[in-house]
Amino acid sequence: MSDREEIEFHTxxxxxxxYESADESTVPPRYYTPPEKTPKEEKPRAKKSGSSxxxxxxxxxxxxxxxxxxxxxxxxxxSRLNSRLxxxxxSLSEREAAAQQTALESAKAExxxxxxxxxAAVSGVSPSDIYEQATRQVVGIRTEITxxxxxxxxxxxxxxGSGFIISNDGYILTNYHVVEEAYExxxxxxxxxxxxxxxxxxxxxxxAANDVAVLKIDAEGLTPASLGNSDTIRVGxxxxxxxxxxxxxxxxxxxxxxxxxxxxxxxxxSESINMFQIDAAVNEGNxxxxxxxxxxxxxxxxxxxxxxxxxxxxxxxxxxxDIKAIADDLINKGYVTGKAYMGVSIETRYNAMYSxxxxxxxxxxxxxxxxxxxxxTAGLQKGDIITxxxxxxVEDYSDLKTALRHFSAFDTTELTVYRAGEELHLSITxxxxxxx
Numbered sequence: 001m002s003d004r005e006e007i008e009f010h011t012x013x014x015x016x017x018x019y020e021s022a023d024e025s026t027v028p029p030r031y032y033t034p035p036e037k038t039p040k041e042e043k044p045r046a047k048k049s050g051s052s053x054x055x056x057x058x059x060x061x062x063x064x065x066x067x068x069x070x071x072x073x074x075x076x077x078x079s080r081l082n083s084r085l086x087x088x089x090x091s092l093s094e095r096e097a098a099a100q101q102t103a104l105e106s107a108k109a110e111x112x113x114x115x116x117x118x119x120a121a122v123s124g125v126s127p128s129d130i131y132e133q134a135t136r137q138v139v140g141i142r143t144e145i146t147x148x149x150x151x152x153x154x155x156x157x158x159x160x161g162s163g164f165i166i167s168n169d170g171y172i173l174t175n176y177h178v179v180e181e182a183y184e185x186x187x188x189x190x191x192x193x194x195x196x197x198x199x200x201x202x203x204x205x206x207x208a209a210n211d212v213a214v215l216k217i218d219a220e221g222l223t224p225a226s227l228g229n230s231d232t233i234r235v236g237x238x239x240x241x242x243x244x245x246x247x248x249x250x251x252x253x254x255x256x257x258x259x260x261x262x263x264x265x266x267x268x269x270s271e272s273i274n275m276f277q278i279d280a281a282v283n284e285g286n287x288x289x290x291x292x293x294x295x296x297x298x299x300x301x302x303x304x305x306x307x308x309x310x311x312x313x314x315x316x317x318x319x320x321x322d323i324k325a326i327a328d329d330l331i332n333k334g335y336v337t338g339k340a341y342m343g344v345s346i347e348t349r350y351n352a353m354y355s356x357x358x359x360x361x362x363x364x365x366x367x368x369x370x371x372x373x374x375x376x377t378a379g380l381q382k383g384d385i386i387t388x389x390x391x392x393x394v395e396d397y398s399d400l401k402t403a404l405r406h407f408s409a410f411d412t413t414e415l416t417v418y419r420a421g422e423e424l425h426l427s428i429t430x431x432x433x434x435x436x
Contacts, residue, residue: 125294125295125296127240127253127255129296130240130253130292130294130296131240131242131253133223133296134240134242134251134253134290134292135194135251136165136194136222136223137164137165137223137224137225137290138162138163138164138165138194138242138243138251138289138290139162139163139164139165139172139191139192139193140160140161140162140163140191140192140244140250140251141160141161141162141163141172141174141178141179141189141190141191141192141201141215141288142158142159142160142161142189142190142192143158143159143179143181143182143187143188143189143190144156144157144158144187144188144190145157145158145159145181145185145187159178159179159181159182160244160284160285161174161175161177161178161179161243161244161285161286161287161288161289162174162178162242162243162244162285162286162287162288162289162302163178163191163215163288163289164225164288164289164290164298165222165223165224165225166214166224166225166227166327167222167224168220168221168222168223168224169219169220169222170199170216170217170218170219170220170222171204171214171215171216171327171331172191172201172214172215172216172217173212173213173214173288173301173323173327174213174214174215174287174288174301175211175212175213175287175288175301175303176206176207176208176210176211176212176213177211177287178213178287178288179203179206179213179215180208182203183203183206183213188200189201189202189203189215191215191217192250194250194251199217199218199219200217200218201215201216201217202215202216202217203215204216204330204331204334205329205330205331205333205334205335206330207326207330207335207336208271209271209401209405210271210273210318210322210323210326210336211271211273211303211318212301212318212323212326212327212330213330214327214330214331225290225297225298226296226297226298227297227298227320227324228293228295228297228298228299228320229297229299229320229321230276230299230300230319230320230321230322231319231321233258233261233276233293233299233319234258235257235258235259235260235261236257236258237257237258237293237294238255238256238257238293238294239255239256239257239258239278239280239291239292239293239294239299239300240253240254240255240280240291240292240294241253241254241256241278241280241281241282241286241289241290241291241292241302241315241317242289242290242292243282243285243286243287243288243289243290243302244285244286244289245281245282245283245284245285245286246283246284246285254280254281254282255280256278256279256280256281256313256315257278257279257280258276258277258278259277259278259279259313259314260276260277261276261277262274262276263275263276263277263316265303265304265316266398271401272398272401272402272405273303273318274318274319274322275300275303275304275316275317275318275319276300276316276317276319277314277315277316278291278300278302278315278316278317279313279314279315280313280315281313281315282302282305282315283305286302286305286315287302287303287304288301288302288303289301289302290302291317298320299317299319299320300317300318300319300320301317301318301320301323302315302316302317303316303317303318304316334435335434335435336433337409337432338408338409338432339408339409339432339433340404340405340407340408340409340411340430340431340432340433341373341374341409341430341431341432341433341434342373342374342375342380342404342428342430342431343369343370343372343373343374343375343376343431344366344367344368344369344370344373344375344380345366345367345368345369345370346364346365346366346367346397346400347365347366347367347397348397350363350364350365350385350396350397351396360385360418361385361387361418362387362395362396363385363386363387363394363395363396363418364385364386364394364396364397364399364400365383365384365385366380366381366382366383366384366385366386367382368382369381369382373431374428374429374430374431375428377428377429378415378426378427378428378429379426380415380417380426380428381419383419384417384418384419385417385418385419386400386415386416386417387416387417387418387423388414388415388416389403389404389407389413389414389415389416390403390406390407390413390414392406404430407430408430409430409431409432409433410429410430410431410432411429411430412427412428412429412430413427413428413430414426414427414428415427415428
Protein backbone atom coordinates (compact mmCIF):
# COMPACT_ATOMS: atom_id res chain seq x y z
CA MET A 1 0.00 0.00 0.00
CA SER A 2 1.30 3.45 -0.86
CA ASP A 3 1.07 6.54 1.32
CA ARG A 4 -2.40 7.19 0.02
CA GLU A 5 -5.14 7.25 2.64
CA GLU A 6 -7.63 4.42 2.16
CA ILE A 7 -11.29 4.96 3.00
CA GLU A 8 -13.94 2.27 2.93
CA PHE A 9 -17.46 3.39 2.00
CA HIS A 10 -19.52 0.19 2.07
CA THR A 11 -22.98 1.68 2.21
CA UNK A 12 -22.81 5.27 1.08
CA UNK A 13 -20.72 5.40 -2.07
CA UNK A 14 -22.11 5.68 -5.57
CA UNK A 15 -25.36 7.18 -4.40
CA UNK A 16 -25.41 9.36 -7.50
CA UNK A 17 -26.93 6.79 -9.85
CA UNK A 18 -30.53 7.61 -9.13
CA TYR A 19 -33.44 5.17 -9.11
CA GLU A 20 -36.99 6.42 -8.71
CA SER A 21 -40.01 4.17 -8.61
CA ALA A 22 -43.02 4.88 -10.81
CA ASP A 23 -45.32 5.85 -7.97
CA GLU A 24 -42.81 8.37 -6.60
CA SER A 25 -41.58 9.88 -9.82
CA THR A 26 -42.77 13.18 -11.16
CA VAL A 27 -42.39 14.86 -14.50
CA PRO A 28 -39.01 16.60 -14.20
CA PRO A 29 -38.86 20.24 -15.21
CA ARG A 30 -36.76 20.91 -18.28
CA TYR A 31 -35.01 23.67 -16.44
CA TYR A 32 -35.22 24.51 -12.77
CA THR A 33 -36.60 28.02 -12.27
CA PRO A 34 -36.62 29.55 -8.77
CA PRO A 35 -39.75 31.46 -7.73
CA GLU A 36 -39.83 35.07 -8.85
CA LYS A 37 -39.00 37.68 -6.26
CA THR A 38 -40.66 41.08 -5.99
CA PRO A 39 -38.16 43.59 -7.35
CA LYS A 40 -36.80 45.86 -4.68
CA GLU A 41 -36.61 49.62 -5.05
CA GLU A 42 -33.17 50.51 -6.32
CA LYS A 43 -31.10 52.33 -3.73
CA PRO A 44 -28.46 54.93 -4.51
CA ARG A 45 -25.01 53.38 -4.86
CA ALA A 46 -22.44 54.01 -2.18
CA LYS A 47 -19.35 55.89 -3.23
CA LYS A 48 -16.14 53.91 -3.68
CA SER A 49 -13.55 54.17 -0.99
CA GLY A 50 -10.17 55.66 -1.80
CA SER A 51 -8.41 58.98 -1.88
CA SER A 52 -10.94 60.67 -4.18
CA UNK A 53 -13.84 59.59 -1.98
CA UNK A 54 -12.15 60.86 1.16
CA UNK A 55 -11.34 64.17 -0.49
CA UNK A 56 -14.97 64.51 -1.62
CA UNK A 57 -16.12 63.83 1.92
CA UNK A 58 -13.84 66.52 3.29
CA UNK A 59 -15.03 68.97 0.64
CA UNK A 60 -18.66 68.35 1.61
CA UNK A 61 -17.90 68.79 5.30
CA UNK A 62 -16.06 72.06 4.71
CA UNK A 63 -18.77 73.39 2.41
CA UNK A 64 -21.45 72.63 4.98
CA UNK A 65 -19.40 74.43 7.63
CA UNK A 66 -19.03 77.40 5.33
CA UNK A 67 -22.76 77.60 4.68
CA UNK A 68 -23.60 77.36 8.37
CA UNK A 69 -21.10 80.10 9.19
CA UNK A 70 -22.38 82.53 6.59
CA UNK A 71 -20.86 83.84 3.39
CA UNK A 72 -18.47 86.38 4.82
CA UNK A 73 -14.82 85.89 4.00
CA UNK A 74 -15.67 83.52 1.12
CA UNK A 75 -12.64 84.43 -0.98
CA UNK A 76 -10.22 83.89 1.92
CA UNK A 77 -11.83 80.54 2.86
CA UNK A 78 -11.83 79.38 -0.76
CA SER A 79 -8.14 80.10 -1.11
CA ARG A 80 -7.21 78.23 2.08
CA LEU A 81 -9.55 75.39 1.12
CA ASN A 82 -7.81 74.85 -2.22
CA SER A 83 -4.37 74.79 -0.65
CA ARG A 84 -5.45 72.32 2.03
CA LEU A 85 -7.04 70.00 -0.54
CA UNK A 86 -3.90 70.07 -2.67
CA UNK A 87 -1.80 69.18 0.37
CA UNK A 88 -4.23 66.42 1.40
CA UNK A 89 -4.26 64.78 -2.04
CA UNK A 90 -0.46 64.86 -2.17
CA SER A 91 -0.26 63.25 1.29
CA LEU A 92 -2.72 60.46 0.35
CA SER A 93 -0.83 59.74 -2.88
CA GLU A 94 2.42 59.45 -0.97
CA ARG A 95 0.83 57.04 1.55
CA GLU A 96 -0.59 54.80 -1.20
CA ALA A 97 2.74 54.70 -3.03
CA ALA A 98 4.53 53.82 0.23
CA ALA A 99 2.03 51.03 0.98
CA GLN A 100 2.47 49.54 -2.49
CA GLN A 101 6.26 49.67 -2.18
CA THR A 102 6.08 47.94 1.24
CA ALA A 103 3.89 45.15 -0.18
CA LEU A 104 6.28 44.60 -3.11
CA GLU A 105 9.30 44.48 -0.79
CA SER A 106 7.51 42.01 1.53
CA ALA A 107 6.54 39.72 -1.37
CA LYS A 108 10.09 39.87 -2.74
CA ALA A 109 11.49 38.95 0.68
CA GLU A 110 9.14 35.94 0.97
CA UNK A 111 10.08 34.78 -2.52
CA UNK A 112 13.81 35.10 -1.80
CA UNK A 113 13.34 33.13 1.43
CA UNK A 114 11.60 30.34 -0.43
CA UNK A 115 8.28 30.87 1.34
CA UNK A 116 5.04 30.33 -0.60
CA UNK A 117 3.10 33.44 -1.43
CA UNK A 118 -0.68 33.51 -1.33
CA UNK A 119 -1.95 34.53 -4.74
CA ALA A 120 -5.50 35.14 -5.88
CA ALA A 121 -6.75 32.73 -8.54
CA VAL A 122 -6.33 34.33 -11.92
CA SER A 123 -8.20 32.98 -14.91
CA GLY A 124 -9.28 34.27 -18.25
CA VAL A 125 -12.53 32.30 -17.99
CA SER A 126 -15.32 33.48 -15.70
CA PRO A 127 -17.64 31.01 -13.91
CA SER A 128 -20.46 32.16 -16.18
CA ASP A 129 -18.34 31.42 -19.24
CA ILE A 130 -17.52 27.96 -17.88
CA TYR A 131 -21.20 27.24 -17.33
CA GLU A 132 -22.13 28.42 -20.81
CA GLN A 133 -19.40 26.17 -22.21
CA ALA A 134 -20.58 23.26 -20.05
CA THR A 135 -24.11 23.45 -21.43
CA ARG A 136 -22.66 22.46 -24.81
CA GLN A 137 -20.59 19.62 -23.35
CA VAL A 138 -22.55 18.04 -20.48
CA VAL A 139 -25.40 15.58 -21.08
CA GLY A 140 -28.03 13.82 -19.01
CA ILE A 141 -28.16 10.01 -19.12
CA ARG A 142 -31.30 8.02 -18.34
CA THR A 143 -32.32 4.36 -18.45
CA GLU A 144 -35.92 3.25 -17.95
CA ILE A 145 -36.21 0.12 -15.82
CA THR A 146 -39.08 -2.30 -15.25
CA UNK A 147 -38.87 -4.68 -12.29
CA UNK A 148 -41.08 -7.52 -11.06
CA UNK A 149 -41.11 -8.30 -7.34
CA UNK A 150 -41.66 -11.57 -5.47
CA UNK A 151 -45.45 -11.20 -5.68
CA UNK A 152 -45.42 -10.67 -9.44
CA UNK A 153 -46.10 -6.94 -9.17
CA UNK A 154 -44.39 -4.81 -11.79
CA UNK A 155 -42.89 -1.43 -11.02
CA UNK A 156 -41.07 0.97 -13.27
CA UNK A 157 -38.46 3.61 -12.63
CA UNK A 158 -35.27 5.06 -14.00
CA UNK A 159 -31.55 5.32 -13.38
CA UNK A 160 -30.31 8.85 -14.04
CA GLY A 161 -26.83 10.28 -14.22
CA SER A 162 -24.57 12.67 -16.10
CA GLY A 163 -21.83 12.53 -18.71
CA PHE A 164 -19.86 14.77 -21.04
CA ILE A 165 -18.97 14.82 -24.72
CA ILE A 166 -15.35 13.99 -25.63
CA SER A 167 -15.52 14.11 -29.45
CA ASN A 168 -17.44 16.10 -32.04
CA ASP A 169 -18.89 12.88 -33.48
CA GLY A 170 -20.70 11.78 -30.35
CA TYR A 171 -18.44 9.85 -27.93
CA ILE A 172 -19.49 10.43 -24.31
CA LEU A 173 -17.64 9.67 -21.07
CA THR A 174 -19.48 8.70 -17.88
CA ASN A 175 -19.32 6.35 -14.87
CA TYR A 176 -19.91 2.64 -15.35
CA HIS A 177 -22.37 2.53 -12.46
CA VAL A 178 -24.57 5.06 -14.31
CA VAL A 179 -25.12 2.55 -17.16
CA GLU A 180 -24.54 -0.69 -15.24
CA GLU A 181 -28.20 -1.74 -15.30
CA ALA A 182 -28.45 -1.01 -19.02
CA TYR A 183 -25.20 -2.88 -19.73
CA GLU A 184 -26.10 -6.00 -17.77
CA UNK A 185 -29.76 -6.14 -18.86
CA UNK A 186 -29.26 -4.79 -22.40
CA UNK A 187 -31.63 -1.87 -21.88
CA UNK A 188 -31.95 1.31 -23.91
CA UNK A 189 -29.99 4.37 -22.86
CA UNK A 190 -31.24 7.89 -23.54
CA UNK A 191 -28.90 10.88 -23.70
CA UNK A 192 -30.29 14.42 -23.41
CA UNK A 193 -28.48 17.62 -24.38
CA UNK A 194 -29.07 21.10 -22.99
CA UNK A 195 -31.30 22.16 -25.91
CA UNK A 196 -33.69 19.29 -25.17
CA UNK A 197 -32.56 16.94 -27.96
CA UNK A 198 -32.76 13.24 -27.00
CA UNK A 199 -30.55 10.54 -28.52
CA UNK A 200 -30.44 6.76 -28.22
CA UNK A 201 -26.95 5.80 -27.06
CA UNK A 202 -24.96 2.62 -27.50
CA UNK A 203 -22.30 1.35 -25.08
CA UNK A 204 -18.87 1.37 -26.73
CA UNK A 205 -17.09 -0.22 -23.77
CA UNK A 206 -16.95 -0.37 -19.99
CA UNK A 207 -14.25 -0.72 -17.37
CA ALA A 208 -15.96 -1.71 -14.12
CA ALA A 209 -12.75 -1.80 -12.05
CA ASN A 210 -12.22 1.92 -12.67
CA ASP A 211 -15.94 2.83 -12.92
CA VAL A 212 -15.62 4.18 -16.47
CA ALA A 213 -17.91 3.79 -19.49
CA VAL A 214 -17.90 5.26 -22.99
CA LEU A 215 -21.16 5.80 -24.90
CA LYS A 216 -21.81 6.80 -28.52
CA ILE A 217 -24.66 8.80 -30.01
CA ASP A 218 -25.36 9.37 -33.69
CA ALA A 219 -24.52 13.07 -33.97
CA GLU A 220 -22.01 15.37 -35.64
CA GLY A 221 -20.67 18.85 -34.97
CA LEU A 222 -20.83 18.52 -31.17
CA THR A 223 -18.64 20.52 -28.78
CA PRO A 224 -16.22 18.22 -26.94
CA ALA A 225 -14.87 19.05 -23.50
CA SER A 226 -11.22 20.00 -23.17
CA LEU A 227 -9.42 17.45 -20.96
CA GLY A 228 -6.99 19.07 -18.53
CA ASN A 229 -4.08 17.76 -16.47
CA SER A 230 -5.23 16.43 -13.11
CA ASP A 231 -1.62 15.87 -11.98
CA THR A 232 -1.24 19.63 -11.51
CA ILE A 233 -4.22 20.18 -9.20
CA ARG A 234 -3.52 21.38 -5.69
CA VAL A 235 -5.54 21.31 -2.50
CA GLY A 236 -7.42 24.61 -2.33
CA UNK A 237 -7.87 24.99 -6.09
CA UNK A 238 -11.31 26.26 -7.12
CA UNK A 239 -13.38 23.75 -9.09
CA UNK A 240 -16.84 23.62 -10.70
CA UNK A 241 -19.07 20.52 -10.95
CA UNK A 242 -21.82 20.44 -13.57
CA UNK A 243 -24.47 17.74 -13.79
CA UNK A 244 -28.07 16.73 -13.18
CA UNK A 245 -28.61 16.43 -9.41
CA UNK A 246 -31.64 14.35 -8.40
CA UNK A 247 -32.18 13.56 -12.08
CA UNK A 248 -34.43 16.64 -12.21
CA UNK A 249 -32.43 19.83 -11.66
CA UNK A 250 -30.72 19.50 -15.00
CA UNK A 251 -27.47 21.28 -15.83
CA UNK A 252 -26.79 22.62 -12.36
CA UNK A 253 -23.35 24.03 -11.50
CA UNK A 254 -21.88 23.97 -8.00
CA UNK A 255 -18.64 25.58 -6.89
CA UNK A 256 -16.08 24.34 -4.40
CA UNK A 257 -12.45 23.47 -3.85
CA UNK A 258 -10.13 20.50 -4.04
CA UNK A 259 -10.22 19.29 -0.43
CA UNK A 260 -7.66 16.47 -0.64
CA UNK A 261 -5.80 14.31 -3.15
CA UNK A 262 -5.09 10.59 -3.41
CA UNK A 263 -8.07 9.21 -1.52
CA UNK A 264 -8.37 5.46 -2.14
CA UNK A 265 -12.10 4.76 -2.05
CA UNK A 266 -13.30 1.17 -1.66
CA UNK A 267 -16.67 0.56 -3.29
CA UNK A 268 -19.44 -1.91 -2.54
CA UNK A 269 -18.04 -4.07 -5.34
CA SER A 270 -14.70 -4.19 -3.44
CA GLU A 271 -13.02 -2.04 -6.08
CA SER A 272 -10.44 0.43 -4.81
CA ILE A 273 -10.21 3.59 -6.90
CA ASN A 274 -7.92 6.58 -6.46
CA MET A 275 -9.94 9.83 -6.30
CA PHE A 276 -9.56 13.42 -5.21
CA GLN A 277 -11.90 14.95 -2.66
CA ILE A 278 -14.06 18.03 -3.34
CA ASP A 279 -16.43 20.12 -1.24
CA ALA A 280 -18.67 21.24 -4.11
CA ALA A 281 -22.28 20.13 -3.65
CA VAL A 282 -22.91 16.89 -5.57
CA ASN A 283 -25.98 14.70 -5.26
CA GLU A 284 -27.79 11.79 -6.85
CA GLY A 285 -27.61 12.28 -10.59
CA ASN A 286 -24.23 14.07 -10.59
CA UNK A 287 -22.35 10.80 -11.21
CA UNK A 288 -20.44 10.83 -14.47
CA UNK A 289 -20.47 14.61 -14.74
CA UNK A 290 -17.30 16.67 -15.19
CA UNK A 291 -15.27 18.63 -12.66
CA UNK A 292 -13.85 21.76 -14.31
CA UNK A 293 -10.85 23.84 -13.29
CA UNK A 294 -10.88 27.63 -13.49
CA UNK A 295 -9.78 27.51 -17.13
CA UNK A 296 -12.74 25.37 -18.17
CA UNK A 297 -10.74 22.13 -18.55
CA UNK A 298 -12.12 18.83 -17.21
CA UNK A 299 -9.87 17.53 -14.43
CA UNK A 300 -12.10 14.78 -13.05
CA UNK A 301 -15.37 12.83 -13.11
CA UNK A 302 -17.78 13.10 -10.18
CA UNK A 303 -18.16 9.53 -8.92
CA UNK A 304 -19.00 9.22 -5.23
CA UNK A 305 -20.41 11.08 -2.27
CA UNK A 306 -20.33 10.27 1.42
CA UNK A 307 -23.80 10.81 2.90
CA UNK A 308 -24.62 10.58 6.59
CA UNK A 309 -26.22 12.65 9.32
CA UNK A 310 -24.02 15.59 10.14
CA UNK A 311 -21.72 15.01 7.17
CA UNK A 312 -21.46 17.64 4.45
CA UNK A 313 -19.17 18.47 1.56
CA UNK A 314 -17.55 15.07 1.03
CA UNK A 315 -17.59 14.41 -2.70
CA UNK A 316 -15.06 12.44 -4.72
CA UNK A 317 -13.93 12.51 -8.34
CA UNK A 318 -11.70 10.27 -10.44
CA UNK A 319 -8.71 12.24 -11.84
CA UNK A 320 -9.03 12.67 -15.61
CA UNK A 321 -5.42 11.55 -16.16
CA ASP A 322 -6.38 8.13 -14.78
CA ILE A 323 -9.14 7.88 -17.38
CA LYS A 324 -7.69 9.23 -20.64
CA ALA A 325 -5.90 6.01 -21.64
CA ILE A 326 -8.87 3.90 -20.54
CA ALA A 327 -11.29 5.90 -22.68
CA ASP A 328 -8.92 5.71 -25.65
CA ASP A 329 -8.67 1.91 -25.32
CA LEU A 330 -12.44 1.52 -24.99
CA ILE A 331 -13.01 3.57 -28.14
CA ASN A 332 -10.31 1.92 -30.26
CA LYS A 333 -10.17 -1.62 -28.82
CA GLY A 334 -13.43 -2.11 -26.95
CA TYR A 335 -11.53 -3.08 -23.80
CA VAL A 336 -8.63 -1.80 -21.68
CA THR A 337 -5.35 -3.20 -22.92
CA GLY A 338 -2.36 -4.21 -20.82
CA LYS A 339 -4.26 -5.28 -17.69
CA ALA A 340 -2.66 -8.08 -15.68
CA TYR A 341 -4.62 -11.35 -15.54
CA MET A 342 -3.96 -14.35 -13.27
CA GLY A 343 -6.67 -16.88 -14.07
CA VAL A 344 -8.01 -17.76 -10.63
CA SER A 345 -11.43 -17.72 -8.94
CA ILE A 346 -11.38 -16.50 -5.34
CA GLU A 347 -13.72 -17.58 -2.53
CA THR A 348 -14.92 -14.18 -1.35
CA ARG A 349 -16.50 -15.56 1.84
CA TYR A 350 -13.10 -16.51 3.30
CA ASN A 351 -12.43 -13.97 6.05
CA ALA A 352 -10.93 -13.57 9.53
CA MET A 353 -13.58 -15.82 11.10
CA TYR A 354 -12.73 -18.74 8.77
CA SER A 355 -9.02 -18.04 9.20
CA UNK A 356 -9.24 -18.22 12.97
CA UNK A 357 -11.53 -21.27 13.02
CA UNK A 358 -9.35 -23.37 10.70
CA UNK A 359 -6.03 -22.02 11.95
CA UNK A 360 -5.01 -20.70 8.54
CA UNK A 361 -3.60 -17.28 7.59
CA UNK A 362 -5.59 -14.39 6.21
CA UNK A 363 -5.40 -14.11 2.45
CA UNK A 364 -7.16 -14.77 -0.87
CA UNK A 365 -8.47 -18.35 -0.90
CA UNK A 366 -8.26 -19.91 -4.38
CA UNK A 367 -11.47 -21.67 -5.34
CA UNK A 368 -10.48 -22.61 -8.89
CA UNK A 369 -7.55 -22.25 -11.33
CA UNK A 370 -8.21 -21.67 -15.06
CA UNK A 371 -6.58 -24.25 -17.31
CA UNK A 372 -3.71 -22.83 -19.34
CA UNK A 373 -3.63 -19.56 -17.37
CA UNK A 374 -0.71 -17.74 -15.82
CA UNK A 375 -1.81 -19.06 -12.42
CA UNK A 376 -1.62 -22.70 -13.59
CA THR A 377 1.78 -22.09 -15.18
CA ALA A 378 3.00 -20.59 -11.88
CA GLY A 379 1.88 -23.73 -10.01
CA LEU A 380 -1.08 -22.35 -8.08
CA GLN A 381 -3.67 -24.91 -6.96
CA LYS A 382 -7.21 -24.98 -5.64
CA GLY A 383 -7.16 -24.43 -1.87
CA ASP A 384 -4.02 -22.27 -1.89
CA ILE A 385 -4.14 -19.02 0.08
CA ILE A 386 -2.29 -16.07 -1.44
CA THR A 387 -0.88 -13.93 1.37
CA UNK A 388 1.32 -11.55 -0.63
CA UNK A 389 1.88 -10.39 -4.21
CA UNK A 390 5.27 -8.81 -4.66
CA UNK A 391 5.59 -6.12 -1.98
CA UNK A 392 1.85 -5.98 -1.34
CA UNK A 393 0.25 -7.83 1.60
CA VAL A 394 -2.92 -9.74 0.75
CA GLU A 395 -5.46 -10.41 3.50
CA ASP A 396 -8.62 -10.88 1.42
CA TYR A 397 -10.09 -10.81 -2.08
CA SER A 398 -10.15 -7.00 -2.15
CA ASP A 399 -6.44 -6.80 -1.33
CA LEU A 400 -5.64 -9.22 -4.16
CA LYS A 401 -7.56 -7.13 -6.70
CA THR A 402 -5.89 -3.95 -5.46
CA ALA A 403 -2.42 -5.50 -5.63
CA LEU A 404 -3.06 -6.85 -9.14
CA ARG A 405 -3.77 -3.34 -10.39
CA HIS A 406 -0.15 -2.37 -9.66
CA PHE A 407 1.01 -4.76 -12.38
CA SER A 408 0.63 -4.89 -16.15
CA ALA A 409 0.29 -7.78 -18.56
CA PHE A 410 3.50 -9.80 -18.92
CA ASP A 411 5.01 -8.43 -15.69
CA THR A 412 6.65 -11.02 -13.43
CA THR A 413 6.44 -11.02 -9.64
CA GLU A 414 6.59 -13.36 -6.64
CA LEU A 415 3.53 -14.78 -4.88
CA THR A 416 3.64 -15.85 -1.24
CA VAL A 417 1.27 -18.81 -0.85
CA TYR A 418 0.09 -20.90 2.10
CA ARG A 419 -0.51 -24.55 1.22
CA ALA A 420 -1.18 -27.36 3.72
CA GLY A 421 0.79 -25.75 6.52
CA GLU A 422 3.70 -24.58 4.35
CA GLU A 423 4.66 -21.20 2.97
CA LEU A 424 5.62 -21.29 -0.70
CA HIS A 425 7.12 -18.64 -2.99
CA LEU A 426 5.99 -18.93 -6.60
CA SER A 427 6.94 -16.80 -9.61
CA ILE A 428 4.12 -15.69 -11.88
CA THR A 429 4.16 -13.89 -15.24
CA UNK A 430 0.78 -12.30 -15.84
CA UNK A 431 -1.34 -12.75 -18.95
CA UNK A 432 -3.33 -9.91 -20.52
CA UNK A 433 -6.95 -9.62 -19.43
CA UNK A 434 -9.38 -9.58 -22.34
CA UNK A 435 -13.18 -9.39 -22.40
CA UNK A 436 -15.06 -12.67 -22.56
